[in-house]
Amino acid sequence: MSTTSSADNFFDRPQAKSVRFITTPEGVQLPVELASVMDRLGAFTIDFLICIAIAILFSFPLYFISILGVSGNVLSALFNLIVFIVRYTYFVQFELVWRGLTPGKRIIGLRVIDRRGGPLMPSAVVARNLTREFEAFMPLMVLLSAGSLNAGNFGQWLSVAWVLVIGFLPFMNRDRMRGGDLIAGTIVVRMVTRSLAKDIANSEFHYTFTDQHLSAYGKFELQVLEELLRRHGQELSSHMRPGVSAAQAFKASMESKHMINEVTEKIRNKIGWLEPIAPEQQLQFLKDFYTAERAYLERGQLFGMVKADKHQELKRQEVPPTENNHKI
């Protein structure tokens, strides 16, 4: 099915380079999707703003102290203390109690997990937030004081260099880990909730296929067909959805029907199905073909025979399928 050039673009799945596998203590490998640097920046910004709001709230008592006539230095020192305590307890407490989440991460849909699939240890949570002090808050202060940089102050330039190195660390390693993640052994992943859609395999056949028909395609094409049929189903039901105008829905369904027609013709040519299929029969034909193809390939897989896509031969699988190309 040449309607799709790349699997990554077609499926609603993440780019392969941001997928990692963790191994649960039970020995099952589960894929996780790494969070993008921009997502993490967004989550941090939200958390940062919440922290400021909390710190300001807690700083109201300082106002009464200031009436007592305490010098500005004392007040700013106390304010610093409050800000420090708030931002530190905020991150640690949330990541512990919410199991790797902070309000910002929750809103964006991110989560901190152990890189190797173990439990997220309290010490890891504390460690990754301790270094945050030097990855986020110190750089922020350096940026704020950037105006007062002078060429003679070696220390300040050193800290600017430090900020650059640390700031770019997530871009420089494959797992997008910042310094705190490196030390604590954690990664930040994107969490989505998937729902189970209806099985689209038919229970009744109108069309029957032979091994010869079915051996033309492999697992990849089968799953592309699955996706196509699922999307078609969604577009038909989009009439019901609010916010979709009748014209839009009609256009979408026309495009979808056009696609169905195109794919049917392609499959017919490929497998050598001579009899033409009437337009109203095409969906039935595709569903039957999907079911038959899936049964054929699943039976093969059960006996260790795998055909990854149409370019490959049905062949015996040497080892259990290891999808762990990116070992961490």
Next chain:
Amino acid sequence: MSEQYTPPPIYPPSSPPGSSEPPIAKSTAPSSKVSLRSSQFREEREKNWMELEFLIDRTEKGGIRSLAASELERLSVLYRSALSSLSVARSIALDRNLLVYLENLSLRAFLVVYGPRSSMTESLSHFLTRGFPEAVRSAGRHIFLAFSALMVGVFAGFFLVLQNPDWYSTFVSEAMAGGRGPGSTREELEAVLFPNPGDYAKNGGLIGSLAMFATALFSNNTMVGVLAFSLGIAAGAPTIVLIAYQGVTLGAFIAIHYKQNLTVELLGWLSIHGVTEILAIILCGAAGLMVAEKILFPGRYSRIENLSIHGHTAAQVAIGAMILFFVAAILEGFFRQLISDTAIRYFIGGATGLFWLLYFLRPKAEVKSV
């Protein structure tokens, strides 16, 4: 798997390979009932998945405490059955939606089942009674190395400034010197070491102490400590340099007091909080060196992997050092101003030193496994 899957009739009729008959099929009325092995599998297990999903939804919204004890038990049973479903599905099913769903469900359940269960106070008390002392005990070599670096710095700073007072302004920044320098007279130095008791009220009393505590907490030393730990990622050399440089500053400081014959008084003044604070700096340095060691000598793992396995101990040492800095700041803010007798200062310094020694080295037999 104990379940038995009877092979369903598959896409009948299937013509034998090589049959000469051209494959022409006719569209007819529904011809045959078919049930896919993977569909059957799904039907049998689907109810359990839904139940698990329901439980996870609830914990994701209301926390693990929103589940009753029986539901918790059910959760772990269902989690394991979801994992086994996934393993089976991976070998028998090609329904992508099903596979993706099961992977997602297993991951979400995994995060609930293996999430940290302790609150901040629980993990803090566990850390203070067990984690921290144990981590420090295991870091002996690194502590020795950091201590050596500090001492080398102290001697270098001391003798350099003694020989040539010009070095002083190079080593000690103006803010840290607080007006004290090689040109200071004995009286000026004494004024800092032994503040007038009347000054306490003038500096704001208790609130002044609190402010001083806060200032001390964010002083140079704390920052240096955390930096020394964080720079461990850069293979350790910056950590050593940083620790040694702290020593140099201290040495330079001692040198100007030595010239005015105030060494004993200075060390008393420093010891109140200095014993704790210097220990904290050494521990931070040691933690940085532990990180560096894991990166430099990864052994059979990759560098990053090795760090994630052993990084916890280093992190624990550094976190504990932060607590020491906190204690040091309290001592500095509240006691240093109030106590101006050198003997009592030494006593407090010695007592804190003894306390830390006992805390870190107390017999392991006390520690019982949970």
